[in-house]
Amino acid sequence: MPENESWEYSLSIPNDLRAVTISRRTLRLILTMHGLIRLVDVAELLAAELISNAVRHTKGPAALRVRWSPPGTLRIGAWDTDPEPPKPRVPPGPTEEPEEGRGMALVVACADGWGWHPLVGQGNRGKYVWCELAAA
Template sequence: MSEAEPWEYTLYIPNDVRAVTVSRRTLRLILTLYGLIGLVDTAELLATELVANAVRHTKGPAALRVRWAAGVLRIGAWDADPEPPQPPKELRLLEEAEEGRGLALVRACADLWGWQPLTRYGNRGKYVWCELAAA
């Protein structure tokens, strides 16, 4: 497999906090198989935060999507809640906080991040994503 060839995987997950670990380990395996070892640690952190938000703050199913194209890794989480994610706060303001660090970490570690509302097959929801460029 060439590192230049685009690819995409989607992992559908139940609303279960254990899905965060399954998603993180699946992502590590995918990136390792494609030789993208240098992105694994940061990608795992980002996927963990995105999937954790999807599972903890919504009541329905979710999905992790991982895409590689043109030297950029896009990691995204879909969930069934159409409400926008809470804006990320500054990490320095969250040092003592028990919650609320997720999107702040995504903003700090990703090259780019965003979200979009989705309507598909009669289901509503949102897709929160971030990107990492290959070093």
């Protein structure tokens, strides 16, 4: 499929940390099939952080969503059942080593943009956290 056509994929995942690996491998396959191998490494990192947060901080299922929009924007998103906003942490000082909280800081640092919105109404609940990569 040429890069000038839009597409979208969704992967429903259970609340299981093994879903992070499955999400990364699925994303790699999708991007390779669409000729976007140059985005794979960063996209895998971002997807792993989003899905890891979704699985670690909620008790319900989650979903990975991947969308390509011409002329060159890849959006990676994660839905989870927690309506609370993600909390990017300030990078630690030189002597600090936090056990948690680095995931969203990586997303903020590596993505060209990111955001989130709550999902309410029509039986939906939770939130959708997304980030974008420009293919330029």
